[in-house]
Amino acid sequence: MRHVDVLIIGGGPAGISAAIWCKRLGIDCLLLEEQSQLGGQLFNIFNEIVDYPGMRTKNGIEMQREMVKHFVEMDCLYEVNTKVLFIDERSKTVKVKKQAKKQEICYTYLILATGSSQRKLGVSGEQQMIDRGEVYSASADGERLKGKTVAIIGGGDRAFEGAHLLSSKAKEVYLIHRSTRFKAREQYVERVISNPGIKVMTDTEVTAIHGNRHVTSIDLESKNKEYKNLLVDAVLIRLGVAPNVDLIKGKVATAQNGLIVTDDVHQSSNPFIYAIGDACTTPLFSSISSSAGQGTIVAKHISSLLTES
Ligand SMILES: Cc1cc2nc3c(=O)[nH]c(=O)nc-3n(C[C@H](O)[C@H](O)[C@H](O)COP(=O)(O)OP(=O)(O)OC[C@H]3O[C@@H](n4cnc5c(N)ncnc54)[C@H](O)[C@@H]3O)c2cc1C
Numbered sequence: 001m002r003h004v005d006v007l008i009i010g011g012g013p014a015g016i017s018a019a020i021w022c023k024r025l026g027i028d029c030l031l032l033e034e035q036s037q038l039g040g041q042l043f044n045i046f047n048e049i050v051d052y053p054g055m056r057t058k059n060g061i062e063m064q065r066e067m068v069k070h071f072v073e074m075d076c077l078y079e080v081n082t083k084v085l086f087i088d089e090r091s092k093t094v095k096v097k098k099q100a101k102k103q104e105i106c107y108t109y110l111i112l113a114t115g116s117s118q119r120k121l122g123v124s125g126e127q128q129m130i131d132r133g134e135v136y137s138a139s140a141d142g143e144r145l146k147g148k149t150v151a152i153i154g155g156g157d158r159a160f161e162g163a164h165l166l167s168s169k170a171k172e173v174y175l176i177h178r179s180t181r182f183k184a185r186e187q188y189v190e191r192v193i194s195n196p197g198i199k200v201m202t203d204t205e206v207t208a209i210h211g212n213r214h215v216t217s218i219d220l221e222s223k224n225k226e227y228k229n230l231l232v233d234a235v236l237i238r239l240g241v242a243p244n245v246d247l248i249k250g251k252v253a254t255a256q257n258g259l260i261v262t263d264d265v266h267q268s269s270n271p272f273i274y275a276i277g278d279a280c281t282t283p284l285f286s287s288i289s290s291s292a293g294q295g296t297i298v299a300k301h302i303s304s305l306l307t308e309s
Pocket of ligand 1: 033
């Protein structure tokens with residue numbers, strides 16, 4: 001069976017950074033990524049990235065290109081299209097699937113850099129909408145949504161920012177939230193509430209999304225049990241993110257919000273398993289730079305352990 005000293009699961013900014021540092025420190029390391037390309041959430045960033053020191057890019061894809069170029073130039077070992085299906089923490093082995101082939105890899109230390117994913121509504125019609133490619137970015141898809149009726153679901157910054165951005169393009173914008181309290185910043189809320197082009201519906205939940213070839217309407221249910229079908233052309237779900245931790249559930253300590261609990265060197269409750277990036281960072285504090293920084297910490301720490309042993 002193949003053995004590596006450090007196995008990294010996830011090729012987003014956290015995993016890429018950890019792998020670069022492992023390479024630099026001379027550690028035998030392999031990174032596995034289930035998608036066909038490294039980069040993680042960088043592929044979903046359509047806005048300019050202005051907060052990463054020394055690298056200002058016009059979107060996430062440009063940053064992905066730079067990071068992967070650096071990673072490849074460093075000769076880091078990695079495999080894409082490779083999904084980790086199971087972690088056996090007792091035998092320190094993972095089961096992976098690459099296309100149809102399954103294999104096992106043994107590790108001394110495991111780094112979970114599995115990131116986070118957008119939360120879903122969990123209603124009928126939602127997955128079909130996603131599978132049809134009806135997934136929009138408020139900043140990049142203004143032209144695609146021009147003259148359309150758009151529903152944005154959520155009460156956080158991204159929901160409010162999206163509503164504001166689209167109000168100058170779309171025919172109508174509905175911002176629908178299940179409570180009357182918003183997590184969004186006060187200035188975002190004020191900007192939306194005072195915008196006559198945006199209809200804010202509170203205490204209202206979306207219970208279904210309809211449409212065969214494209215979205216045509218959504219079903220709504222209010223807190224006081226009023227039901228309504230609203231004709232819309234597009235739905236943007238902005239419910240925040242959840243850490244990708246299914247793989248490790250029950251094997252290391254996780255907090256109530258699902259995040260992997262780690263100490264200051266990113267070690268989990270299992271001394272051979274570490275977590276970095278969005279898998280262990282509250283969304284309020286998650287960022288490309290903090291993910292990269294955590295990758296550095298964990299690689300340096302593991303290097304010291306490997307040197308001692
Ligand atoms: C729209 C948007 C805009 C953003 N804008 C900014 C910004 O301007 N500035 C900023 O600093 N941050 C921004 N962020 C946040 C930033 O992108 C994240 O904090 C960062 O990408 C987290 O990096 P990560 O490596 O922890 O996780 P991710 O980027 O989520 O990468 C995790 C990787 O792990 C892989 N993976 C998961 N499970 C498995 C498995 N079982 N097997 C193999 N691979 C697996 C995934 O496929 C993925 O590639 C933004 C995020 C979004 C969504």
